[in-house]
Amino acid sequence: MIMDSRTVLYKLKDYKSPKSKITQLIKKNELIQIRRGLFETDPSAPPYALLSAVYGPSYLSFEYALYWYNIIHERVSVITGAVFGKNKIKEFQTPFGFYLYQPVPKAVYPYDVGIFTENGYSWQIASPEKALCDTLYKAPPLKNVFELRSFLFDCLGMEERVLRSLKNNDIRFLAPRYGRKNTMLLLQFLEGA
Structure with missing residues (x-):
């Protein structure tokens, strides 16, 4: 269970020195x-479920979410999350893994995010379509559909049939809200232009 220091201190209030007890429990x-x-009581807690607690508000996205949905097949070891209202990328190395938070536009942040629950933990994750748009948003600028194809199929390792199985309507809704050519190229590619 995730707990902040106030909660831990409250639970240990009957000890003569709660802070010393915290040190003992950590050891x-x-x-x-x-x-x-910020503390966790379960050493086997799923790292992805701790994303919002480490830094937030945030949701799982980018390559980590694409891997989660089997859209890309190369294992992703960095737990990637999207935030808004932040100016820069934030990184945290924790006992549960390395977390990387990247800003996305406020105009897209609340859309196409689902809530998952597992073993008492809840977390938010972008839909496959949004995770792809988030990934393209942070990618280097792409000039045309040819470069987009290279990025998707060569760099990310996506398969075209998987890309074509995504919901075009969701991408049509999201792509313009990013204000980036990359997401508009995705829409152009999917609509066959």
């Missing part, structure tokens, strides 16, 4: 410090 691996002021 015995009964309490894992994720980052300053």
